[in-house]
Amino acid sequence: xxxxxxxxxxxxxxxxxxxxxxxxxxxxxxxxxxxxxxxxxxxxxxxxxxxxxxxxxxxxxxxxxxxxxxxxxxxxxxxxxxxxxxxxxxxxxxxxxxxxxxxxxxxxxxxxxxxxxxxxxxxxxxxxxxxxxxxxxxxxxxxxxxxxxxxxxxxxxxxxxxxxxxxxxxxxxxxxxxxxxxxxxxxxxxxxxxxxxxxxxxxxxxxxxxxxxxxxxxxxxxxxxxxxxxxxxxxxxxxxxxxxxxxxxxxxxxxxxxxxxxxxxxxxxxxxxxxxxxxxxxxxxxxxxxxx
Amino acid sequence: xxxxxxxxxxxxxxxxxxxxxxxxxxxxxxxxxxxxxxxxxxxxxxxxxxxxxxxxxxxxxxxxxxxxxxxxxxxxxxxxxxxxxxxxxxxxxxxxxxxxxxxxxxxxxxxxxxxxxxxxxxxxxxxxxxxxxxxxxxxxxxxxxxxxxxxxxxxxxxxxxxxxxxxxxxxxxxxxxxxxxxxxxxxxxxxxxxxxxxxxxxxxxxxxxxxxxxxxxxxxxxxxxxxxxxxxxxxxxxxxxxxxxxxxxxxxxxxxxxxxxxxxxxxxxxxxxxxxxxxxxxxxxxxxxxxxxxxxxxxxxxxxxxxxxxxxxxxxxxxxxxxxxxxxxxxxxxxxxxx
Numbered sequence: 001x002x003x004x005x006x007x008x009x010x011x012x013x014x015x016x017x018x019x020x021x022x023x024x025x026x027x028x029x030x031x032x033x034x035x036x037x038x039x040x041x042x043x044x045x046x047x048x049x050x051x052x053x054x055x056x057x058x059x060x061x062x063x064x065x066x067x068x069x070x071x072x073x074x075x076x077x078x079x080x081x082x083x084x085x086x087x088x089x090x091x092x093x094x095x096x097x098x099x100x101x102x103x104x105x106x107x108x109x110x111x112x113x114x115x116x117x118x119x120x121x122x123x124x125x126x127x128x129x130x131x132x133x134x135x136x137x138x139x140x141x142x143x144x145x146x147x148x149x150x151x152x153x154x155x156x157x158x159x160x161x162x163x164x165x166x167x168x169x170x171x172x173x174x175x176x177x178x179x180x181x182x183x184x185x186x187x188x189x190x191x192x193x194x195x196x197x198x199x200x201x202x203x204x205x206x207x208x209x210x211x212x213x214x215x216x217x218x219x220x221x222x223x224x225x226x227x228x229x230x231x232x233x234x235x236x237x238x239x240x241x242x243x244x245x246x247x248x249x250x251x252x253x254x255x256x257x258x259x260x261x262x263x264x265x266x267x268x269x270x271x272x273x274x275x276x277x278x279x280x281x282x283x284x285x286x287x288x289x290x291x292x
Numbered sequence: 293x294x295x296x297x298x299x300x301x302x303x304x305x306x307x308x309x310x311x312x313x314x315x316x317x318x319x320x321x322x323x324x325x326x327x328x329x330x331x332x333x334x335x336x337x338x339x340x341x342x343x344x345x346x347x348x349x350x351x352x353x354x355x356x357x358x359x360x361x362x363x364x365x366x367x368x369x370x371x372x373x374x375x376x377x378x379x380x381x382x383x384x385x386x387x388x389x390x391x392x393x394x395x396x397x398x399x400x401x402x403x404x405x406x407x408x409x410x411x412x413x414x415x416x417x418x419x420x421x422x423x424x425x426x427x428x429x430x431x432x433x434x435x436x437x438x439x440x441x442x443x444x445x446x447x448x449x450x451x452x453x454x455x456x457x458x459x460x461x462x463x464x465x466x467x468x469x470x471x472x473x474x475x476x477x478x479x480x481x482x483x484x485x486x487x488x489x490x491x492x493x494x495x496x497x498x499x500x501x502x503x504x505x506x507x508x509x510x511x512x513x514x515x516x517x518x519x520x521x522x523x524x525x526x527x528x529x530x531x532x533x534x535x536x537x538x539x540x541x542x543x544x545x546x547x548x549x550x551x552x553x554x555x556x557x558x559x560x561x562x563x564x565x566x567x568x569x570x571x572x573x574x575x576x577x578x579x580x581x582x583x584x585x586x587x588x589x590x591x592x593x594x595x596x597x598x599x600x601x602x603x604x605x606x607x608x609x610x611x612x613x614x615x616x617x618x619x620x621x622x623x624x625x626x627x628x629x630x631x
Binding site for chain 2: 145
């Protein structure tokens with residue numbers, strides 16, 4: 001059969017939405033991810049699909065403050081993608097937020113594209129706050145940004161940062177955690193995608209990070225653990241973080257999102273083999289038929 | 293060009309510490325991150341003067357480097373300083389991705405560099421960071437020769453855009469440049485004019501190069517051109533190429549491994565533009581060891597005498613068309629002369 005890949009031009013407004021609308025956006029996000037990865041012929045499927053629900057809420061439910069027509073707006077909240085291999089989901093939400101044309105999703109990982117395999121600041125893609133790809137660095141960058149906002153500029157901006165769960169095996173993550181607690185960065189929201197998968201297998205089999213919530217607690221974090229596919233949970237978690245920031249709780253927030261890698265595509269779901277692979281044509285057709 | 297005279301002894305790290313305070317007074321975006329040894333690398337001066345713009349990160353060089361990146365991405369100009377043994381190696385990945393690939397305004401002060409950190413021994417004697425960091429795109433790399441130059445280099449990197457690393461030492465070293473001496477990033481300075489041989493040096497070995505040139509003139513009537521190549525990256529291609537053309541023989545001198553640092557950088561320029569015989573003074577592919585700084589300088593052959601000998605060898609190779617490396621055996625007669 002003929003397989004035509006097209007990306008609609010639809011942009012989503014960043015406003016409070018009904019659950020059904022968020023679910024539709026998350027589904028479209030997953031479609032975009034499958035299409036762009038199929039075209040790229042390489043890249044990471046599992047993580048981006050698994051975090052699509054959380055990313056859809058963050059960018060399109062009025063949680064994060066940004067202006068896609070003015071990417072360097074001085075009052076914007078910042079989103080730092082620490083796990084750079086999740087680039088496909090970031091590119092998708094940025095395109096749908098209006099930072100750049102959705103057609104550009106066709107160019108993922110191609111020579112000359114602004115959509116680098118892992119985000120690169122030098123590509124000058126609007127909406128990208130930093131390069132990332134070597135794990136465990138983005139969270140320290142987010143700490144530095146949050147320090148600038150809270151301790152130097154003394155403004156009320158927010159820094160969101162997404163890491164994987166295997167990623168926090170990197171020791172530097174805990175240096176970052178220590179400093180976030182030390183500097184009382186209640187303007188920092190650390191999102192952990194706890195899909196319990198990494199390239200070599202289950203996280204606890206490769207190197208256990210558990211108990212996770214307790215660890216963050218001892219590092220002086222406000223810990224919120226949620227089902228990362230439950231939109232009510234996700235919205236409530238972000239609202240709780242914002243309340244903490246508003247109340248000047250003096251504690252950074254971590255939202256540990258229990259997710260399923262590859263969510264929404266039956267043969268990818270909770271299967272760590274899909275960490276770093278793109279779908280081939282047959283698989284992409286199958287995946288898209290499930291994502292409706 | 294002017295004659296340089298010894299005007300005192302002072303550690304380069306003091307120039308760094310004082311330069312930071314001067315920068316802080318000029319620009320409120322200057323921020324300093326401490327790595328626990330602030331009293332050693334003299335960031336304590338800044339911390340005392342501007343406590344609200346100083347942050348103690350503790351013993352966590354990876355985090356400090358990357359927090360600096362976050363601050364730079366927020367419009368600040370952060371300086372992080374620790375010993376070079378940690379501030380260039382522990383955080384190399386962070387320097388590569390978060391600082392250099394991002395191409396942002398993060399400045400690193402690498403203190404206690406080189407063999408002259410002394411009794412602490414090999415673990416603390418960083419001798420490789422110039423080679424290591426020179427390969428990172430966008431990085432500016434400076435090894436000042438004395439106190440005044442260290443201060444000027446600090447001000448210069450604070451007032452220019454991009455990733456930069458400045459290398460300092462612990463011990464008091466000869467001061468000979470003046471507050472009014474010129475300093476421009478990427479522009480090597482000629483300290484002693486001559487066309488018989490060129491000595492390209494940086495850091496502590498710049499003074500030794502001046503001494504070597506004086507001795508070459510006095511003992512042999514040889515006019516050596518001494519070039520203070522304080523900026524290892526971007527290297528001053530013009531000054532080095534001119535030296536190769538005018539002199540036909542070059543010696544490099546650095547308190548660093550001979551592989552890949554200043555010597556490597558100069559060799560790349562010479563080989564590409566105007567190949568001439570070169571000799572390299574530096575630590576020869578070995579780790580350091582405990583000892584007093586002045587003992588170690590001699591032990592590892594980093595004095596004017598080695599520069600002097602190397603200059604004679606380079607000249608001989610040029611004049612006789614000898615391409616093979618001749619030392620250490622053939623160096624004996626020269627060593628005898630220098631006794």
